[in-house]
Amino acid sequence: MRLRASLACLAAFAPAVTGAQSTLSGAEQRIRETVEKSHEQAVTYLQKVVNIPSNTLKFAGVKAVGMVFKASLDSLGFTTKWVTLPAEVGRAGHLVAEHKGKPGAVRIMLIGHLDTVVEPDGPTWVRTDSIAKGVGTGDIKGGDVVILYALKALQAAGSLKDMNISIIFTGDEEHPGEPLAIDRKDLIDMGKRSDIALAFEGGNKSDVTVARRGASSWRVTATGRQGHSAGVFSPGAGYGAIYELARIVNGFREQLAGEQYLTFNVGTIVGGTDVDYDTVGVKGSAASKLNIISKSAIAHGDLRFISEDQKERTRNKMREIVAKHLAGTDAKITFLDEYPAMAPTPGNLKLLEYYDGASQALGYGRVEALDPGRRGAGDISFVGPILDGLDGLGAIGTGSHAPDERVNLNALKMQTERTAIFLERIGKLPSTNFSRTPASGNH
Ligand SMILES: [Zn+2]
Numbered sequence: 166m167r168l169r170a171s172l173a174c175l176a177a178f179a180p181a182v183t184g185a186q187s188t189l190s191g192a193e194q195r196i197r198e199t200v201e202k203s204h205e206q207a208v209t210y211l212q213k214v215v216n217i218p219s220n221t222l223k224f225a226g227v228k229a230v231g232m233v234f235k236a237s238l239d240s241l242g243f244t245t246k247w248v249t250l251p252a253e254v255g256r257a258g259h260l261v262a263e264h265k266g267k268p269g270a271v272r273i274m275l276i277g278h279l280d281t282v283v284e285p286d287g288p289t290w291v292r293t294d295s296i297a298k299g300v301g302t303g304d305i306k307g308g309d310v311v312i313l314y315a316l317k318a319l320q321a322a323g324s325l326k327d328m329n330i331s332i333i334f335t336g337d338e339e340h341p342g343e344p345l346a347i348d349r350k351d352l353i354d355m356g357k358r359s360d361i362a363l364a365f366e367g368g369n370k371s372d373v374t375v376a377r378r379g380a381s382s383w384r385v386t387a388t389g390r391q392g393h394s395a396g397v398f399s400p401g402a403g404y405g406a407i408y409e410l411a412r413i414v415n416g417f418r419e420q421l422a423g424e425q426y427l428t429f430n431v432g433t434i435v436g437g438t439d440v441d442y443d444t445v446g447v448k449g450s451a452a453s454k455l456n457i458i459s460k461s462a463i464a465h466g467d468l469r470f471i472s473e474d475q476k477e478r479t480r481n482k483m484r485e486i487v488a489k490h491l492a493g494t495d496a497k498i499t500f501l502d503e504y505p506a507m508a509p510t511p512g513n514l515k516l517l518e519y520y521d522g523a524s525q526a527l528g529y530g531r532v533e534a535l536d537p538g539r540r541g542a543g544d545i546s547f548v549g550p551i552l553d554g555l556d557g558l559g560a561i562g563t564g565s566h567a568p569d570e571r572v573n574l575n576a577l578k579m580q581t582e583r584t585a586i587f588l589e590r591i592g593k594l595p596s597t598n599f600s601r602t603p604a605s606g607n608h
Contacts, residue, residue, distance in 0.1 A: 186590070189526050192322060193586050197527065199318040200582045207314045207581065208297070208574055210237075212290045214306045215299040220284035221340040227257035230279045230306070234334060237313055238262040241320055243332070248351050256342035259351055262332040264325070271591060271599045272329040274359035274552070276352070276544050277309040277559075278338035282566040295574045302572035308365030308559025309334060311577065315585035319592070328592040331355050338544050339566075345503070349547045356548030360600040361516060361591075364545035365559035368580060371530060373520060374557035375513040376537035377546050378426060378469045379476060379506030384444065385413055385487060387496040391438060391460040403493010405458035407436040413496060414464055416486040426471035426538060427479060436462030468500070471537055472508040473550060504542030505550050509534070512553030512601055516591075520555060523586035529579055553601055558584055 189197065214233055219226035228247065235245045243262040250256050260279065281301040290299040301307075312332065319325040333352050335341075342348040356362060366374075389406035396402035414431050421429065435442050437451030440461040453459060470476040480500055487498045507513075514534070521532040535557060545556045560580060562572035591599070 186522055187526055189586070192324075193526070193589055196318045196322045196324075196585050196589055197582050199321045200314060200578060200585055203314055203317060204574075204578045204581075207310055207577065208292070210313070211297065211302065211307060211310045211572075211577070212292070212299075214309070215290045215297075215301050216288035218285045218287065218289075219280050219301065220282070221256070221280040221337050223284065224257035224336075227279050227336045231258075231260040231334060231336065234279075234309060234313065235260055235262070238316075238332065241316055241325065243330075250342060250348060254342035254344075254348050256348060257336035259336050260332075260334040261351055261355070264328065264330045266326060266328040266330070267593065269596055270327060270329050271361065271594050271596050272331070272359040273588070273592060274355050274362045274548070274554075275312050275330060275332045276362060276364040276556075277312055277332070277334045278305050278544065279309075279334050279336050280339050281306075282339045283568050283570070285568070289568075292574075296571055297574055298569060298571040300568065300570055302570055303367045303560045303562030304565035304570065305338070305366055305559055307562065307572045307577055308367065308580075311559055311580045311584055312365055314581045315588060318581070318585045319588060322589070324589055324592065328588070330592070331359055335544055345547075349544075352544060352547050353551075356551045359548075359552060360596050361512075362545055362548045362552045362554035363516075363558055363584075364543060364554065364556035366543055366545075366556055367565055368557040368559050368561055369535070370561065370576065370579070372533050372535040372557070373517060373555050374507075374537075374540050375517055375534040375555060376471060376509035377507040377540045377542055377549070377556065378471055378537060379473075379546060379549075380504045380542045381468045381470075381476065382501045382503065383429070383466055383468055383480075383483065383498055384501075385410060385464045385496055385498045387413065387436075387462045387494060389459055389461075389494045392458045394456040394458055397458050398492075400492060402458055404491040405460075406462040406494060406496075407459040409491045409494035409496055410434065410436060410462040410464055412491060413487055416489075417483060420486060421479060421482055424475070424479075427469070427475055429466055429468045429479070429483075431464050431466040433466075434462070434464045470506055472506050476506065504546040507546050507549030507554070507556070509537060510553050510601070512599065513555060516553060516555050516599075519591050520558075520583065520587045523590060524583050527579075527582050527586060529583065551601070553599065
């Protein structure tokens, strides 16, 4: 018993020691120098991809940015392909790249994207010293360049050849095509053959994302017996659909509000005698008379959660509240999954320890976990249920999703160094150090 306990203790402690290694080894120092030497080249590269407008629905632009990265990854020895999506999904596609290293070494998945929210007419890059302004500089082309230049430094150091690295740059992160199960199939499949996922959405100097809330929607449809208003609340006529729906949404607020990381919002509500509601456009109309007990009412809202467990518990409570109908009414609730949650697993925190160790060894200070409430859902969320990972490893800047987006180029170098040293430290360790076992996947 005692031996087993001390072994378990050692096993738990071992990665922390490596992760917290507080100085750079000679090899790591050389990796850092490679990143420093290639910094201006990385900035020029970023300028090139920023100046190709690639709003999500501008397919040619999205693919053109993808082709620039494809050529670079080909030259690093990756096997690359452009994934075309079925026409009904209506999106440009994704860039996928694979690099096989030592069998048994951790399989790392890197996530970026090629599209932007803002749609510029042409080149937007303007550099002033260490600040670059341009659409997509931070979200997320800077993050994509962090990935590329970290990998280049690892290749120069001779480390990349041993590493198992898969990359996906989605073409529609900002406005995903539907159905998500088809649109994100390649991302999820890559997750199934990887041990960890690292995403390069915009970051900060002193924190990374270890958890992101998931997003879903719900819709309650209530019905009542149409009749003369004089009889409302009587056993025969009942309460009508609108009172039933009001009871339900008020019940949600009274019984569910306040739990940490859980939010649910009623986006819209429509009720009356003749009700039309468009669930896709989220718009509707209602008509009735003031002396009619309402026949139909619909409420539509979202539900954000930190774990599948929280999502399911909440849905069950919502179903219970719905089921306690007022006299003469009925109601049903339906749920639609959008983004799963990336829960704050022990494995995510272990990766943070390694990243923090790399940052400190480089002299960039401590890195802690960002409050999950401050991040919406992202592409890493789709593999959150299967893999441990980190997000927010990308560029540091301001104004994402806005025309005056800008990025700090000195921080771009810091992020590239941190990613390179982090990958150097974890990339050759056994897969079993990181793969989520069924027991630890229980969260
Ligand atoms: Zn993004």
